Amino acid sequence: MSERKAMAMAQTALFTWGQTATPPRLVNIRENIVFEAHLKDGRHVALRLHRPGYQGRAGIEAELRWCEALSAQGLAVPRPIRGINGRLTGGAGNRVASCVQWLDGGPIGSGDQPLGPDAAQVHMQAEALGALIAQLHNASDAAPPKDFARHAWDGEGLLGDHPQWGRFWEHPALSPTQATLLQKARAQARDQLAAALDFGPIHADILRENVLATHHGLALIDFDDCGPGYRLYDLATALVQGWGDPLWAAQAEGLVAGYRSRRALADDQAGLLPLFVALRAFASAGWIVSRAAGDDPRQIAYIERACVLAQHMLDGTPPWQYKV
Incomplete structure (x- = not known):
């Protein structure tokens, strides 16, 4: 996928989280496409556009709920960021999208x-x-x-x-x-x-x-x-x-x-x-x-x-x- 198409999908997906103050930054295009972004409320996140055909939305949300529980117990894992509608995932095109806390390191x-x-x-x-x-x-x-x-x-x-x-x-x-x-x-x-x-x-x-x-x-x-x-x-x-x-x-x-x-x-x-x-x-x-x-x-x-x-x-x- 081209960077231009990936950026367009990211900006569409970010509506679920209320968009960003500045354009997201592409981190990598591999099986998942990952962007770094700052939401309008100031939260620093990683936006993932999940590869189609591997995990469905139910599987991705199961992963996110597990990470949410692990983070609540103090584990150093990316904490999921729920959308403005309370959901764990959004989407763009044929990809499910999710946002997690950005971890510096x-x-x-x-x-x-x-x-x-x-x-x-x-x-x-x-x-x-x-x-x-x-x-x-x-x-x-x-x-x-x-x-x-x-x-x-x-x-x-x-x-x-x-x-x-x-x-x-x-x-x-x-x-x-x-x-x-x-x-x-x-x-x-x-x-x-x-x-x-x-x-x-x-x-x-x-x-x-x-x-x-x-x-x-x-x-x-x-x-x-x-x-x-x-x-x-x-x-x-x-x-x-x-x-x-x-x-x-x-x-x-x-x-x-x-x-x-x-x-x-x-x-x-x-x-x-x-x-x-x-x-x-x-x-x-x-x-x-x-x-x-x-x-x-x-x-x-x-x-x-x-x-x-x-x-x-x-x-x-x-x-x-x-x-x-």
Whole structure:
């Protein structure tokens, strides 16, 4: 979509919130289109034009109600801004629109950046993130969202015939050997999932770009993929970008330690983390197929990561070394 068309849609959508004093600023055009804006009453917000065909209005409003409840409990998440009609969403064209509180801060990193310069720094940063994820899960259990009409990150959503992000074992760039490996890993993963005990509302996309470092600590943004799921999947998503980093073990150890500082995590459950890191890698390999050109280097990189982690899972060897 062109920037001009996106701006026109944003200005139409903003009527739901009483418009703005100045034109909104385009932040990015990806699956969702995001603008920064200042409403006429002075509130600083992020306007999202949600991608069509992923979550319907009911699903988007379920996400917003959950974030509203989390914010009320003191969690550092974007607080939804209701429109002048009291509704959580508006719209423009074929897109549902929503406004959330703008959070000042910058992402803690991206997929190709290490978390810190040394093991101690990585451990400390990962520990803070693990504690935040535990707080998210605790708050969700304390006040479970009602009518949480969202896609589930369960066995079917991750490994079924039609996973949420695509049939990763059919990626067109897979070699026959790689395809056989992923099919074997998929079958074993389905059996191992039965051992995971903690299931409930999760963020489902705690990548480094969705974690902001603010003056008040870490904050979580972009709940677009949230839904019912295994809690270990949130920890695994926070870990998967560390693949190939020589300090990955320090990240894994810090994340688990931080989580345990706020929420119980038994040894047998922590021992399933390599399984869930593989599951996230599988999902990403399915996701990239329709999101990037065939010659995008991420296509091959995601396949390689999925296959390496699949082999670790089949061999029963963690891809890092840490104490559980």
